[in-house]
Amino acid sequence: MAISFRCDGCGRSYKTDEKFIGRSVNCKGCGRSIMIQSAGDSNHDVYGFDDPPPVPMPARTPAAGPSTAKAKPETSGKEKKSSEFSFLGLKGAVGGTLLLLVICARVVTIYNRSQRRDQPPPPAPAAPAQLFGSPAPGAAQAALTEPPWTMPTLPELGAMGEIEPGVKFKEIKLPSPVGPNTPPGHSGKIWVYLPSPKYVPRSLPCVLITGAGSRLITGMSLGNGDRAEHLPYARAGFAVVAYEMDGFPPENDDNAPDSAYVGPAKAFFRAQAGLVNAKVAIQFAITRLTNDIDLNKLYVAGHSSAATTALLVAANDNRIRGCAAFAPAIDMEAMFPSSARLTVLSLAPGTSDLFTKYNPRAVENQIKCPLFLFYAEDDDRFSGQVKEMAARLKGQGKNVTLVAARSGGHYESMINEGIPNAIGWFLSLSGGDPWKPITQPNAAAAGNAPAPPRPGINRPGMPRAGAGPGGLRGRTPGSTIRRPGMNRPGQ
Numbered sequence: 001m002a003i004s005f006r007c008d009g010c011g012r013s014y015k016t017d018e019k020f021i022g023r024s025v026n027c028k029g030c031g032r033s034i035m036i037q038s039a040g041d042s043n044h045d046v047y048g049f050d051d052p053p054p055v056p057m058p059a060r061t062p063a064a065g066p067s068t069a070k071a072k073p074e075t076s077g078k079e080k081k082s083s084e085f086s087f088l089g090l091k092g093a094v095g096g097t098l099l100l101l102v103i104c105a106r107v108v109t110i111y112n113r114s115q116r117r118d119q120p121p122p123p124a125p126a127a128p129a130q131l132f133g134s135p136a137p138g139a140a141q142a143a144l145t146e147p148p149w150t151m152p153t154l155p156e157l158g159a160m161g162e163i164e165p166g167v168k169f170k171e172i173k174l175p176s177p178v179g180p181n182t183p184p185g186h187s188g189k190i191w192v193y194l195p196s197p198k199y200v201p202r203s204l205p206c207v208l209i210t211g212a213g214s215r216l217i218t219g220m221s222l223g224n225g226d227r228a229e230h231l232p233y234a235r236a237g238f239a240v241v242a243y244e245m246d247g248f249p250p251e252n253d254d255n256a257p258d259s260a261y262v263g264p265a266k267a268f269f270r271a272q273a274g275l276v277n278a279k280v281a282i283q284f285a286i287t288r289l290t291n292d293i294d295l296n297k298l299y300v301a302g303h304s305s306a307a308t309t310a311l312l313v314a315a316n317d318n319r320i321r322g323c324a325a326f327a328p329a330i331d332m333e334a335m336f337p338s339s340a341r342l343t344v345l346s347l348a349p350g351t352s353d354l355f356t357k358y359n360p361r362a363v364e365n366q367i368k369c370p371l372f373l374f375y376a377e378d379d380d381r382f383s384g385q386v387k388e389m390a391a392r393l394k395g396q397g398k399n400v401t402l403v404a405a406r407s408g409g410h411y412e413s414m415i416n417e418g419i420p421n422a423i424g425w426f427l428s429l430s431g432g433d434p435w436k437p438i439t440q441p442n443a444a445a446a447g448n449a450p451a452p453p454r455p456g457i458n459r460p461g462m463p464r465a466g467a468g469p470g471g472l473r474g475r476t477p478g479s480t481i482r483r484p485g486m487n488r489p490g491q
Helices: 095-116 224-235 259-270 272-288 305-316 338-345 351-355 360-366 383-395 412-429
Strands: 002-006 013-017 024-026 033-035 161-164 167-173 189-195 204-210 239-243 293-303 322-326 371-376 400-405 458-461 480-482
Touching: 167 224, 189 224, 189 272, 204 224, 204 272, 204 305, 204 412, 224 239, 224 293, 224 412, 239 272, 259 272, 259 351, 272 293, 272 305, 272 351, 293 305, 293 412, 305 322, 305 360, 322 412, 338 351, 360 383, 371 383, 371 412, 383 400, 400 412
Parallel strands: 204 239, 204 293, 293 322, 322 371, 371 400
Antiparallel strands: 002 013, 024 033, 161 167, 167 189, 189 239, 458 480
């Protein structure tokens, strides 16, 4: 059956047989490489951007080898109206540029694959796990591209102040300012909390937490609204090390142009989706809190997007002894439909890894430590994914605890039930009393101050599986994850 397609460079239309879908040809009008798409895809802007006029691009002369499907010019053609699809709120200014990048990336991928058919396969890239745990000598350097990555010089802890009765606090600023040439993990800050009363040296369990509320394609800073997730652990006798992830999203990101996400996405994926930042935080804990923490009681925890990061850290670092993930996004392929994945791929190098080695679903078999999974029954964001993950891992004989709150939604359920339950669960792992589930505890009695009013930033419309165009829910009130109490200016 014949299909139609069009050159985005000069607008010339063609017809060819459907068997050539997915192959590339050179336009007879301008010489530009075109990927042949299905009739339903051609001339259709699935990304929802208002494209500027096509930008002429130099013709690429292909080397011998790629497919040369024959196509004949079409006598007439109609331009199809672009769809009004919004990917995570990205819109407008550089939409056309992103679309061109996506098309070029797909053409180059097909061309490269055709060239590699008779070539030996390239060596597999170093896995992010080489950055973690106890790798062979020199392996930590090999996991990052040029220039070789090195651990930043970590400041000493120094004197701590008291943030509230019974809890000490210190903010640690990493040595380098944020910039395009700053090595991953060398900038940002770390927050340290320790219980004030005297304790036996080297006895404290330590929880590592990053900031919640990202769009899964950028990092996250720390703000005052995050303290509600930190202080309960410190009040219960834990050391807490909270850390930022490279690639902060733009301020007021509901109204940010597309171009504002390119830099953060590049920084985030240079830092291996936050795994490098986690490594730095762990290194700080084991070298600067030597007299405080028990190195056999290193745990990770997180909520929402930070829970996704916690799962990745647990899968990639064999020093982690337990992981608590509250309402995590687990399967990136389910979160991003195919058209949205192409948009992600256009943002920065390495973003394709979001669907493979930075996808908890793809690496969940690597999790060796006990796992605590939590969701609320009235939170429809990721509860299905959480229950499915628990069932899969339990079926493999892994140590998985699944807890569901009856109410509280995405955030309050975590504050009121998730964290108090995780505290008891962590303590049971480290030789304390057996864990007993807590159901809708009184916040003060559970060692957790009542949640303050939440007037802060409306955090990301993170995608929901199975909703909206192509399975992606756009920026609607129901899809907004609220990261409360954020004081962005001056952070």
